[in-house]
């Protein structure tokens with residue numbers, strides 16, 4: 001079992017503050033994913049939990065014990081890196097067994113543990129091979145096997161799939177999700193790939209320039225992003241942002257004007273908003289061709305026909321490719337030919353001048369909130 005508490009964790013490199021007081025609790029059995037753009041500090045945070053980087057201030061607490069001053073091997077964690085870090089001259093068996101050999105574990109016990117990990121990871125037939133004979137995905141499984149045999153309190157993954165091609169990455173995502181279910185272990189996973197975060201996490205932690213911007217279940221972040229940064233980061237293709245003017249508020253929401261059209265957005269209003277410039281957010285998958293509460297004409301420049309849907313990158317109000325629409329199925333739209341599109345007020349997000357979201361009045365389902373409690377199974 002592994003619980004983690006990060007209490008006001010800070011990191012400076014010289015004068016540069018990389019992490020600005022991170023506060024986070026990870027429950028036993030949770031799969032938590034840290035996401036954020038390059039340089040936001042996610043790897044640094046993971047390395048500090050592992051004990052590979054020193055913490056400038058704050059507490060890192062694992063299962064109730066402050067571990068700031070403990071070396072990595074004493075923290076009860078195992079880390080899997082992007083570069084598999086395997087020993088090329090050793091067999092798969094010996095690579096997986098390595099941490100147990102360091103512990104001087106008795107041979108029969110060691111063999112049983114390695115074979116068990118190999119079975120979980122479908123490496124049983126590969127134990128006598130050297131890493132050079134394995135595919136990228138198999139090598140990463142060996143690295144994960146080496147983590148499993150240590151039976152850590154917490155698994156840490158630092159972008160473990162980014163060296164794999166797209167198809168293998170998708171397969172390994174499924175493998176890791178299954179592994180988490182099977183081991184019921186606490187896992188913390190760093191990636192800049194929001195699809196990995198959305199598909200694997202019980203809870204996503206979005207980092208922005210050394211601060212936690214929002215934490216929540218994947219679909220909670222999708223439906224109720226706290227701010228424009230999270231709204232733009234979660235969801236693929238990215239959310240569109242349009243400037244609107246606030247016309248007024250009522251009990252049922254905020255009335256906005258977009259190029260002379262008025263729509264009532266079902267969000268919780270705030271005081272003295274009339275006349276302010278706000279930002280309307282609309283996801284590409286919520287653009288439609290058959291009218292809506294607000295309609296406008298866009299001119300597609302690039303069209304991606306993916307079979308299940310059609311993605312159009314378009315120019316809106318003369319700005320090239322500043323707009324993206326994802327339409328279901330195959331749609332007969334053409335590059336450079338204007339097309340009428342529309343959006344519904346209920347699908348819109350609204351952000352203030354600081355980029356803070358107005359609370360949307362959408363009911364989240366139990367699935368949206370990931371109520372499947374990993375610790376209850």
Ligand SMILES: Nc1ncnc2c1ncn2[C@@H]1O[C@H](COP(=O)(O)OP(=O)(O)OP(=O)(O)O)[C@@H](O)[C@H]1O
Nearest residue numbers: 013018036037038039040041042043044045191192
């Ligand atoms: N050893 C170091 N010395 C000085 N600055 C560092 C060091 N390690 C990281 N940094 C800086 O700290 C910031 C955060 O780095 P970090 O590797 O944690 O980012 P990240 O979010 O994991 O990014 P990426 O997705 O690109 O790996 C970056 O600006 C980086 O340049």
